[in-house]
Amino acid sequence: MTWVYIEDIAGYRDKDIELRGWLYNKRSSGKIRFLQLRDGTGLIQCTAFNPDKDNPLFKKIDSLTQESSLIVFGKVKEDPRAPGGFEIETSDIDIVQIADEYPITPKEHGTQFLMEHRHLWLRSRRQNAVLQIRVDVIRAIRDFFDGRGFRNMDTPFLTPSACEGTSTLFETEYFDQKAFLSQSGQLYNEATAAAFGKVYCFGPAFRAEKSKTRKHLIEFWMVEPEVAFAVLEDIIELGEDLIVFIMDRVLTRRRNELEILERDTAPLERIKKPFPRMTYEEILPKLNEKGSDIKWGGDFGAPEETMFGEIFHHPCCITHFPAEIKAFYMQPDEKRPDTVLGVDFFADEGYGELIGGGQRIHDLKLLEQRLKEHKLPREAYEWYIDLRKYGTFPHSGFGLGVERTLGWICGTKHIRETIPFPRLLYRIYP
């Protein structure tokens, strides 16, 4: 018999097939049995009917526990009574294993318990839907950049020093020296951009900050494009195109999952280019009107991030931040040297910063000065400085946080659900 996956079941109407998976739930009623089987690609109901309630098939079925692994043999039937429109008329089953008493029952559980059983929680419908969307978002990101001629250049995870010198880094041993886990591939991207024109890196980033909020992970995934000769305006458009591309992909292919998550898709469907755009200076009075006491030189906090949604009802771009609150490599604006050509993209509905980026300093003298101002050790940045000596070029890039983007698309309350095994401040198990 043919082994079929549940997601392909519609092509096997009235055929005898074989499904391999796990028992999600079962119900019985005298002479009829209902099995809900999942195989990782979907969920389907298998029925068995027999007037003799002591028949061998019923004996096998009745011995099954939640999450027991089994192979089901039967005929695919279209039936409007079944969820999904198809069900299996079971002729026989092979039990692979009778599962031990499964800790996650169909009733509700607390966060602590679920997080301790993350390895099993992944099997449940909601978690499955979020992570399926993750698969599509990651593929969309790669398709987007590959389709535009970007070269994927992987950057190292083990680095000799801080990329930005600000955030806390995880320290580790590198034979007889110290090494740090990378918090961004950007600086290396600037070197590969000079070699390949337009590049991106896509990998995990590690931040040893003791932040404990629903928007933070200790280990998260980030895609970082870098484009030689691009200026701020170019990179803003690239960011807009990327978000529109991802959204279009998810809305086309993952309606079903969004429905399982009960995500209101209206705010996602109205997203289009160009995004509302304002400078830091322009947005301040709007934030003050809404009750924020933020002043020039202050950074946005959680309340301000929520206000962006109330002001624009759309993801927005904020540009031209005060130089003092941004990283050392940010290119100053010619007309306002106290501001930099940086851009942050904020999601609406309070999901926070999705993208941070901008134009980099390409002038040798200015970069040297900034390194001094930030008290960064020149030796560690010698190679980075070289890029400004040998055919320097204006260039720009950004980083997009995959889990933040997913949290927003899926409407999850907490970012920890958007990655299979989240690393959180007080949780590294499982």
Add this chain to the structure above:
RNA sequence: UCCUCGGUAGCUCAAUCGGUAGAGCGGGUGGCUGUUAACCACUAGGUUGUAGGUUCGAGUCCUGCCCGGGGAGCCA
């Protein structure tokens, strides 16, 4: 790091003023031909996070510790 809330059956929770620890789900047994977190009956299941203290008596009050949840700062 700071603020805040919590830890009782495998899970989610209840337990009045300090006075015999209880319910639903899950497990077991039996019943039911269309169930949708099925339903009905019966049943087993407890060192109340931990170490002390107050008291005739502590799940409940006090102190320390451990482990978590929510939030802040910082960031993607």
